[in-house]
Amino acid sequence: MKQASRTIDVQSFIDAERFSPCQWLVLIFCFLVVAADGYDTAAIGFIAPSLAQEWGITRGELGIVMSAALAGLSLGAIFAGPVADRIGRKTVLVAAVTAFGAWTLVTAHAQSITALTALRFLTGLGLGAAMPTTITMMSEYAPERLRAFTVNAMYCGFSSGLVAGGAASAWLIPHFGWRSVLTAGGIGPLALAVLLLVLLPESAQFLAVRPGTREKIARILHRIAPDQRLDGCTFVARTAQVGTRQKASALGLILSDVYRRRTLLLWLSCFMGLVIYYLMTNWMPTLFREAGLSVEHGALLASVFPLGGLLGNLVAGWLMDRFDANRIIVVAYMLAALLVTVVGRSLDHPAFLGVSLFLCGTLVTSAATSMSTYAATLYPTEARTTGVAWMQGIGRIGGIAGSFIGAALLGIGWGFGDVFGLLVVPALAAAGAVFMIAKPQRAYSVTRAAK
Helix, strand or coil: CCHHHCEEEHHHHHHHCCCCHHHHHHHHHHHHHHHHHHHHHHHHHHHHHHHHHHHCCCHHHHHHHHHHHHHHHHHHHHHHHHHHHHHCHHHHHHHHHHHHHHHHHHHCCCCCHHHHHHHHHHHHHHHHHHHHHHHHHHHHHCCHHHHHHHHHHHHHHHHHHHHHHHHHHHHHHHHHCCHHHHHHHHHHHHHHHHHHHHHCCCCHHHHHCCCCCHHHHHHHHHHHCCCCCCCCCEEEEEEEECCCCCCCCHHHHHCCCCCHHHHHHHHHHHHHHHHHHHHHHHHHHHHHHHCCCCHHHHHHHHCHHHHHHHHHHHHHHHHHCCCCHHHHHHHHHHHHHHHHHHHHCCCCCHHHHHHHHHHHHHHHHHHHHHHHHHHHCCCCHHHHHHHHHHHHHHHHHHHHHHHHHHHHHHHCCCCHHHHHHHCHHHHHHHHHHHHCCCCCCCCEEEEEEEC
């Protein structure tokens, strides 16, 4: 009977148990969401050469279309974070996947550049809401000893989506036209949203800071540890005392005196990292086409970049669970600064270019991915999604900048090597910002109980 009256800290419970089938289910679903996100985010980059040829649009107009989705991504992340911290991770995730799937499907039928731009913005709202929510969901289900590796493994879905987008585009566009790439990118997420609604559990840590959730938490934790007796237990979640009102909003918490410095540095580093990532992702097929490669060859070569990200994410996650996560990201960005220079000088050597792009993708993708994994460890449960989402939202502005920078540089005649050489600057700036982030301070721990 004494066991029935136990008080259980949800995170400590998860940390003490083996990685269960329930957690594998969460990982698989989050992986699929991020894969769909990656496919739909990059779709416009893969169809850009065909779109420009068919509609006769300029690079500047292409830059606006690419930036429209990124603007939506930024706003979607900024608004979804506080909502997910208030009403739940699962609800926001299902709504976000449904939204970006539906709008991508509608985008396939766009008949003008204006309509395409507007629809890509609406698609971006869903994409932006999905990513930080999946990161938070996975980080709250992963045991501490495996958290960085698990979240980064989930994030491999984004690179998988980019690879799938490149391979699908190389086959679909010659056979069915560029609209088929968007049609495929809309149907998949809509089917996935139904599965999420039926099978995905809510975050137990989120429920632990809400009233009236004891039975729901018990059912979830029983799926993680079937041998544990949890009837009548009280469940709590660790939170932080920050020297401000405990009723402060999630946004107020991440901008409070305790968290402000790390928050601003996270924003700066994510901004610079996504300048690199989105300039490369969106403009590589066009840069290859300008250099004389075919659409099919350019799309396949561009897909090598995210393929390297699959390896980089796993290695970075493994290293972050064992060493200082901050230093791992700093080193990755510094090496990325070297690799973008190498890529820019390798166009005349196809085999070496492929290897360089793979390694560059390993570093750039793992650094950008690990920023979100790292950020999730710096905030308490009540503000975790908001902290990650606002970092990503501000970072997406860097993605918008990257798209416009790519359009501007091509417009004034910059070549492949010149564009990649310029990327050294944001890579070093991102490394410096991460380096300046102080190690997370252990705040005075308090708890809130789920009754």
